[in-house]
Amino acid sequence: MAVITMFGLAGCGSSSSGSTKSAAGGASSVAGKQVTLVHCGDVNPWCAVYNKTIIKGLQAKGVKVTYLQDPFDVSLEIQNLQSAIASHPNLILVSPTDDDSLVPSLQQAKAQNVPVIIDNSRPAAAAVNDVSATIDADQSSLGTYAAQNIVEGLKAEGRTSGNIIAITGADATATSGDRMTAFKAELAKYPSYKLVEVKNGNWDPALTGKIASQLFAQYQSKGGIQAAYGMADYMANAVIQSAQQAGLPLGVAKKGLIVTGSNCFKVGIDNIQSGKQFGTATQAPDAEGQFVVQWALKFLQGDKIPKTNLNKEYRVTDKNVAQYAAACSKA
Structure with a gap:
């Protein structure tokens, strides 16, 4: 290799x-x-x-x-x-x-x-x-990095537990599958943080935003969502926009939703610099x-x-x- x-x-x-x-x-x-x-x-x-x-x-x-x-x-x-x-x-x-x-x-x-x-x-x-x-x-490293970003962000907020969602790319490809396998393996090291939902966003920001909004509402009475993985930065940005529409705080400074992406984009860099997104990875x-x-x-x-x-x-x-x-x- x-x-x-x-x-x-x-x-x-x-x-x-x-x-x-x-x-x-x-x-x-x-x-x-x-x-x-x-x-x-x-x-x-x-x-x-x-x-x-x-x-x-x-x-x-x-x-x-x-x-x-x-x-x-x-x-x-x-x-x-x-x-x-x-x-x-x-x-x-x-x-x-x-x-x-x-x-x-x-x-x-x-x-x-x-x-x-x-x-x-x-x-x-x-x-x-x-x-x-x-x-x-x-791809495996990208999944591992996303999980590390979430864990580090939740710990920075002082959270010892939390509900996590992941909105993926096209689930019929190894691209998404390899990332999620690594993501789950890394999260398994921290069993108090729970991956409660994995949904296929098909690399589509509009679909990603819709899914995120639905999950925020669904888990409102179940302890809420504390962290989210949008598999590309533009998907992570859609999650951020949905969180803002739902009135959810974002980032460590506000002890809000921890968001990570992959496939780094300018919007992801901007969101990291503003504190709305905890991290991403290259690609x-x-x-x-x-x-x-x-x-x-x-x-x-x-x-x-x-x-x-x-x-x-x-x-x-x-x-x-x-x-x-x-x-x-x-x-």
Whole structure:
């Protein structure tokens, strides 16, 4: 398993490894090659920056890129993947919406000698041998950091117990699943803090806000909600807005709701700086896109790359937010 750091000590989002030079050195060999992206649509703010970064990075080396969008629509994603296979490009990059639903298509791609790399997730177990590689964030660390943020925030308020909710991304992907597995494992170390609800927000801030409002009302007579995990910063912001509408205090200074995110965004950085959000973690879309470009270029130039390539992620709180503010404000 290869790990490359995209956020250095200065949080600048640049790699500390030599893989960028290696990829750049083989730039002439990738010119004219064709890559098809089967990715989440640009209606999602994280996906928009992520996709733009990958496309721009590949095109800068002369790669011809086709981008097929599926805004977390499983049927459309399968249709797009089938279309991509039929065009027989040099590489297909797939960011799954539903891991299991892609298995037959991934098996078909392998049978037709069309290489596929899964990015921002990992393939279902049944398709592990059908993909050339995985390029992913360290999703487990993101889940662990979110739980650490919540525990640290609750302790800072002097709370020895509390009800916690989590509103996740697309539950049919390892992206959400790996984060929640790690999140639950970390919380299990502190049994007095209870994870009372886990709901699928499908990476949608409007749905996230609606779910949060419902849960705040539901638990009003059951001790209330003391902490919340919105799986992306824009989801955490939706939770914050719902809490404000419900008249709930926010943050340690007010002994209010402790909120954490992941997938750092400018809105998350702003909320941390204002005290409304306790913390987040990296996985900024441009840094993750650059990470994909590095490995995709190496693959296209014929280098043998590791089967699994995980980008290192970092926890962000008010103690180090200045270090990551610039890198986390690209979306």
